Amino acid sequence: EEWQIIEYFVVNMQQEILHYDINKNPITLEVNKPNEIESRFIDSRHAKAPAILRMLQHIITNEVFRNGLIKYLHTHQFNSATSDDLWNALQAVLDKSNVPHNAYRLKEVMDTWIKQSNFPVVYVTRKKDTNEIILTQEHFVPKNKNKNVNDNKWWIPLTFATQTNPDFSNTFPTYWLKPHDQYITIDGINQNDWIIVNLQQTGYYRVNYDSSIWQKIVNYFKYDDYTRIHPLNRAQIIDDAYHFMMRNKRDIIMFLKLIGYLSQEIDCIPWYSMFKILGFTENIYKVPENEHLKVNSHIIT
Template identity: 40%
Template sequence: ISAMEIDMRFLILLLNSGLLHFGAADVFFIKDWKHERLLKFDGNRLPDNIYPIHYTIHLQLRDINHNTSVFGKCVIHMKIISLTQNISLRADELRIKELSFKGLKTLYKNRELTFFPVVSTYYSKNNVWAFMFEKELLPGFYNLNLTFAYLEADNKGLFRTSFINDEGDSTRLVALDFLPIGVRRIFPCFDEPRFQTTFDIFIAYKYVNYTILSNTPTIGLESVRDTIETTRFNVTRRIPTYHVSAILLSHFTTVKSLYFKNLFVVQTLQESLRFDDNFVMKPLITEIQIPSEIESIFSMSYYMKAPSILRMLQLMLSNDIFQKGIKTYLSIDPSLDDMTTIDAVWTAIQRVYDTSGIRHEGLSIKQLMDAWTKQQHYPVVKVTQNNSLATILIENMNTNEKNWSIPYTMATNANEHSSDFSLLTLPFKVHFPLVGEELFLNHSGSNWIIINVQQIGYYRVNYDKTTLGQISEYLISDDINKIHVLNRAQIIDDAFYFFIKKETDLNVFLALTKYLQQETDFIAWYPMFKGLEYMSTFFHYQSSSMYLKFIACSEDFFIIRNYIEMIRSAKFYNETQKDYDQVYIFHFVVERHAKNDTMLDYILANLDEIKPRFLFEDIYRLNS
């Protein structure tokens, strides 16, 4: 019996046993020793000799209330540049429940030819599915036809939420979550940022009480069958796969509220500053090697810092320039096609900015934003006063990067015109000093200085004792609303941060917080609540560990980090009962927070320092 016959009999056995299922042209794995060496996938990037030109995607979304199924078909129009026997695509084999290879088609001398792979191999480390054909494929244009099915099992690939809209209706929302590598969980594709192309999107859904949104406006209905409606959207501009979006929601209304814009600052921007401190938060733009690194980049911190940086760009240039720049980027502009996505965005905004009436001579949007997206952490502005002179020093936290400009804005009550916190006039007043620069102001000791109007800049401000005292005195004695609520919140948040860092005196911080007895805005109170939550981890409970377990329920990384360090301290250790509470709470923290990548990384990196002594002493004795 030949080796091939043995392979085929084994394959038939698997099929009959129900351990392997596929249709007539479905993708499957076999060991073909003749072709195995040809299917070696080297490196972390897909080959350059094949690239997509256009995608036609048909999606059918089912069951918005429970586990959502996504069925569909995809035609990838692609070009092969040089002879090849392999086609490699990104795919997450663990989540694609069904995949059928319907043929690779091309026209040759006015005849349509169809090819099918003879073998396929999956490389889990790289999320690559490699298909091999019997003969080499000639250079030319091809259409790759696939059908697929995805069933939501663990919220990977889909985002689901609900909220109350402005009309008071409960709104349910399900979105295809293609960031960062979600699209390969639905179907195989050229899922890399450099492969940008156009998309023709068709979506079928249960249309009763629901609205479907995608990247572009709808062209119209393709079909209606029972309660299933198929909508076609305008072809997109050239984008990478992870920019494709589809959102299905009920009771659709727009939500416009100044309150939510302010809430974003205290809940997202300030939270991002807390994460982007001593604990390592990777830069927004980071070189990656394997899929797991992509996931770590698109972590919770990514979704906090990225919008904070974009808000900074929007407000320092003006909303009008920012919106026109985004529209320019989204338009069909061939001059932007050969750029990376982020460079194309900066170039589009630069073009609008250069023709505006508020242009700062020589300002490069790309150079400015590269520092914010490619560097870790953030700058700190230090404000000190000596007699009638105020010194503003821009420092970098933990890196040596010098070519880093900040949007510097200031308000003071020295005269009625300089205490303007308006965003309308801000783009005309903003300056862009570099890290390391010093600014000097003639300043009267009876007035206050506030840097970073409405906290548009992604940085902290460290005021000295004199400056904080002037702000505190004003907030207690005058109308607090003369200082914008976002700056009131910022001053509390920054002062608490530098108090914890032992750079601000406790009495100075407490004097600042006295004004809160007349504060009625939740936005200004929010950073104080976060501070109290943080401080609660330092209270020691002598009773049962139930209270300790309760504190460990916090989702705040910094609270848990300090809590772990507190429970292992000498003050917490009880020689009589050993440190059973330490062991108990440590295990509970690990159990509860192990799925949090940030928390898990901290625990693993600092295990020797934070592990309970009693537990490991006993283990050592047992091993001995």
């Protein structure tokens, strides 16, 4: 079998970074003194960078990404370079490719990810009694923090699969949620279908659904067909649901019903996300009753 290195990166690093990427400085930050340089390497920003680059790779395709990096390295092999130099090299290769990109320039897109703090949440809502799905974005704000910390907006690449068309392999963005968009609409989604956004968690953002869509996902997980959903998206759904529950954006009953399917899960990737959550919540289990059980268990053995 494959080593599942990319899948492991997502659940071990990217999801971990999303957990801690709260009130952190941007990836790109100006320094004015030598002693400021070392301090820039002690937080999660440098673990966040590969997640952002993975997202970019899926935006422009593997071939353009690889050739753009080669051009960048050859051009600047004996010089210092900036992030703009990287975007320029990638843009030059992208412009010569047949990859659709008329809607954006790479620098404009990537500056929203490296020069702004934190990350967005994409909200997915079904317009009642229609085949329309409404998507909006919001700056992710931790519980007990002022919701209006800032008005950061991002260029968000959107990919999705549905119950009728559960194709999780195409991670090239089909829609963009832009900083100036109040919302965007996806039409033609069967009212009885679930929709899952951010295929293989290639985008660096969380996704929250309205109650009706969450319920469809929970119900689908109960059956053997749950394996039609990519393991990374099963892991993503567990991780996102937990964090929205902790922000009081989703209730604990929904989360418990969701993870109930794990009794039949045999893939290690979704389980890895669940084990991470158990690690985050380990203090909950440190109650006197549990200690009593541990002592008696030790005596018996």
